[in-house]
Amino acid sequence: MIKLAERVQTLTPSTTLAITAKANELKAQGVDIIGLGAGEPDYNTPENIIEAAYRSMKEGKTKYTPAGGLPALKEAIINKLERDQGLAYKPNEIMVGIGAKHVLYTLFQVLLNEGDEVIIPIPYWVSYPEQVKLAEGVPVYIEATAGQQYKITPQQLKEAITERTKAVIINSPSNPTGMIYSKEELQELAEVCREKDILIVSDEIYEKLIYGDTVHTSIAELSEDAKNRTIIINGVSKSHSMTGWRIGYAAGDSALIKAMTDLASHSTSNPTTTSQYAAIEAYNGTQDAVEEMRQAFESRLETIFPKVEAIPGFTVIRPQGAFYLLPDVAEAAEKTGYSSVDEFVEGLLTEANVAVIPGSGFGAPSTIRLSYATSLEALTEAVERIHKFVTSKWKE
Template identity: 60%
Template sequence: MKLSKRVQQLAPSTTLAITAKAKELKKQGRDVIGLGAGEPDFNTPEPILRAAEEAMRAGHTKYTPSGGIPELKQAIVEKFRRDNGLTYRPEQIVVTSGAKHALYNLFQVLIDPGDEVIIPAPYWVSYVEQVKLAGGTPVIIRGEEERSFKVTPEQLRGAITGRTRAFLINSPSNPTGMVYSREELEALGRVCLEHGLVIISDEIYEHLIYGDQAHVSIARLGPQFYEQTIVINGVSKTYSMTGWRIGYAAGNAEVIRAMTSLSSHSTSNPTSVAQYAALAALNGSQEPVREMKKAFKERRDYVVKRIRNIEGLRCLEPQGAFYAFVNVRDVVEASGRFRDVDEWAKALLEEELVAVVPGSGFGSPDHIRISYATSMNQLEKAMDRIERFVKKYR
């Protein structure tokens, strides 16, 4: 059967390809260490699990409103007030089947064929593909490693054309872990305001910041920023709830209404039980979040130290999320064997049984992404193997 042009243009997910290969090797009984996962290794906290069970016992297993149950919308309103100093009404909130779904719906309701969306690189793999699925054109501006992978207002201004519709920013960043400061956000945001661009702010890692840097939502920077920004978030990373698939968006009521309508014709509603679990996550104790964050910081410090002690590897210290973005260009070139980082990462998996994600999928072909969302024991073994592999081909 003939496939549609829109789906034929999609690039395969680098992350999924590595994950599939790692799973295949594990099935063969091999001791594979996966450092590709974009999810916490902790189980969902016990109070959230109990809330889900109670919801099932209470009969909350039916359809819900397409945009989410009222109680969860109100909890999200309170979360924005408490954590971000932002005031939204429930009609400015839509609950979705994961933050990825919120982004997908947003692009679908904002973008017409030929519209352009400016995306900083390195970027999360799905941004580009979702813009293409909406008929839009991704316009990539590169955040150089020398500038901590951050883009400048001058770069943004230079990329704007008469077809530019939106600018997307992700802070803390996947894959780099870098965090934009208030001043940096304001400078970029003012360029967007000058040109009437929609600002899409993906804040899914907001609670996973490890240094003195604080998370700032660009929507908080003033009334105009608030009006022009759609904030994307969810419970997946903060509460170790990736499989529950609950995300949300907040912003302009007309846009949110359109996203809700789109959901009504696709998913009907986010999973009912998962919504009650998310309600418990947002309203309950945040101590599990603090405990996970503490563990991630310890792991980050260990991984960065080990990487910096391996000759030929370079790594900036990530300020947030749970990824180290490692420059391996020098070791790939010095090996004389590998054509590119993708081949190097494939060989690392086959020879040392360590799965990492090549940076090509993130628009940064000199790098690999290492997730430190796994146990310290696994990280120690993985770093030993990576060091051995690098020395082997030096």
């Protein structure tokens, strides 16, 4: 009998994938399921990007590239960081990988030794703790409550740091909360990191999807010290609707970038060549489609937020970015006869035919995550089903 490595036996299965699989199974049986679990834009990749990819293939650009990415793509990323954040990087401070997720995985593999701690705010993106554990690190959690707008405080960060702390993860805009740290909040967190001499992993994958008067600030912008201790993680998946192309990048300390590149050379050889040429066009070409998509998400948020807020037993904070709502539904679950939110989610799927993601996968078990990366018609119908489901089962 095959004995698996201990490192994989500690992994928590993806709640998102489990719900999606069950929803797809019901759909295959002919059930009219509306899925609100999507972690990707519902738009196709912009035409100019597709054309650039096709053109590169026709020109014979289908061979290996440098392990850390094409020089032209690195230059496009450098220009993007200068244009959007006013940050200056050199090619040896950029590593391109197979999506931001794999870039993060590679980062933790080269950064952490056994027992090293990484501070992870709750709610968190599902893969952060698992990737830290796979690198033999230890996730250390800080709960950012709804009263804090789901953002950690400098005091919380200070109290969580020990002699084993290697880094803290800042995800802004956040998956799953949609909240964004202000420049002032980031300055206070950066000062704690300076005092305690720890690294900052700044996940900025949703930076282009922000709403209202909110402004996205990268923590690396704040000072030379903040830039030197920050590893920016970003990519084209969310901003340019390119989830399947799998292109992400890291920007930061050259020694760390070299180690990540060396590891990639033995694990992936290089990011997919065609996808890299597509990403060059994504960053160098017109950004009209990016803004069009952002406006569509904002319009959906304006329409759907008050409808979700009106569901009995739902308490929800208006997100500032990304494309998720994270309502606390503990009261709704209790009043409708469920012993947990996970069971409530199961009921929504099998009885109301709406698939949502339980917050337990994000470290927030009293919540659910609703994605509005789907049509307004589907969103409206789904929320109406949820509302009807709750009111029909409500017991005082």
